[in-house]
Amino acid sequence: MALISINPTTGETIREYEEMIQREIEQILSQSQNIFLKWRRTDFAHRSGLLKKAA
Structure with a gap:
């Protein structure tokens, strides 16, 4: 069964998500x-630089 995200204002379907099996969830959490x-x-300086690039 898919999970469906719907825009409440327009009723438009934004995206459908397929359910995951337990193994997939555990793998994603481990990663x-x-x-x-x-x-x-x-270190903070490196993190800060990466976040500035992403922004």
């Missing part, structure tokens, strides 16, 4: 945790 641990070891 997120690893990236977070790497990010928190990154």
Whole structure:
């Protein structure tokens, strides 16, 4: 069953999302945790530079 995002003003479908299986969710959470641990070891000056580039 898909999850559907609908604009409440227009009733227009914005996007449909397919449900994930447990294995996919666990993999994404594991990747997120690893990236977070790497990010928190990154010094402030480097993080700041990356965020300025993204903005």
